[in-house]
Amino acid sequence: EAQVTQNPRYLITVTGKKLTVTCSQNMNHEYMSWYRQDPGLGLRQIYYSMNVEVTDKGDVPEGYKVSRKEKRNFPLILESPSPNQTSLYFCASRDTGLFSPLHFGNGTRLTVT
Amino acid sequence: EDQVTQSPEALRLQEGESSSLNCSYTVSGLRGLFWYRQDPGKGPEFLFTLYSAGEEKEKERLKATLTKKESFLHITAPKPEDSATYLCAVQGNFNKFYFGSGTKLNVKP
Numbered sequence: 001e002a003q004v005t006q007n008p009r010y011l012i013t014v015t016g017k018k019l020t021v022t023c024s025q026n027m028n029h030e031y032m033s034w035y036r037q038d039p040g041l042g043l044r045q046i047y048y049s050m051n052v053e054v055t056d057k058g059d060v061p062e063g064y065k066v067s068r069k070e071k072r073n074f075p076l077i078l079e080s081p082s083p084n085q086t087s088l089y090f091c092a093s094r095d096t097g098l099f100s101p102l103h104f105g106n107g108t109r110l111t112v113t
Numbered sequence: 114e115d116q117v118t119q120s121p122e123a124l125r126l127q128e129g130e131s132s133s134l135n136c137s138y139t140v141s142g143l144r145g146l147f148w149y150r151q152d153p154g155k156g157p158e159f160l161f162t163l164y165s166a167g168e169e170k171e172k173e174r175l176k177a178t179l180t181k182k183e184s185f186l187h188i189t190a191p192k193p194e195d196s197a198t199y200l201c202a203v204q205g206n207f208n209k210f211y212f213g214s215g216t217k218l219n220v221k222p
Contacts, residue, residue, distance in 0.1 A: 031208065043200070043212035050208065090156050099145040099164055102210060104156030
C-alpha cells in the first residue's frame with residue numbers, strides 16, 4: 001500500500017531534550033516536506049526537500065533541522081525543543097509532475113513541557 | 114502577500130441540506146489548487162486538483178469548481194459520514210504550498 005509513515009504518533013518531552021520524528025514513504029517520490037498544524041493557522045511548511053541531499057527552508061524553519069540522506073526518508077530533528085513547538089506535525093511527499101498532490105502521513109502530536 | 118482564506122470556519126448542516134465551502138486565494142504563479150479532507154487524528158486526504166479557471170471536478174456528493182480568485186466545494190445532499198474538516202491548498206512558485214485554515218463540517222442525521 002502506498003503510504004507515508006511517521007513515527008511516533010504521540011510524543012511528550014521536556015524543554016531542551018533533543019528529539020527526532022521519522023518519516024518514510026514508499027512511493028519513490030523525490031519531493032518531501034514537513035508541516036506543522038496549529039489551530040487557526042492552518043498547515044505551515046517547515047522544510048522541504050526536492051531530492052536526496054537537497055533541502056530548503058519553508059515558512060517556519062526556526063528551531064528545526066532536517067536531513068535527506070535517502071530518497072525514502074526525511075527525518076525532522078528538534079535539537080532543543082521549546083514549548084512553542086508543541087503542535088501537530090505532518091510529513092508529506094509528492095511526485096514532481098505538474099499538479100501532483102501532496103500525500104500526507106497520519107501525523108505526530110508533539111507536546112513540549 | 115500569498116495567502117489562502119477559507120470560509121466559513123465551521124458549518125453545521127442537516128443530512129440532505131446542500132451547501133458550499135469557499136476558498137479564496139492571492140497566490141502568485143498559481144500551479145494548482147487542491148482540496149483535502151481531514152478526519153480527526155488523521156492526515157489530510159487528497160480529494161481534487163483544479164488547474165484552470167472554469168474547471169470542475171466531481172466525486173460522489175462533492176463537486177469542486179475554480180475561478181481566477183476562488184474555489185468552491187459544493188456538497189450535495191450530505192450524509193453524516195461527510196463530517197470532517199475540508200482544507201484548501203494552493204501551489205505557487207518554487208514548489209511552495211499555501212494552506213487555508215479549513216472548514217469544519219458537521220452533518221447531523
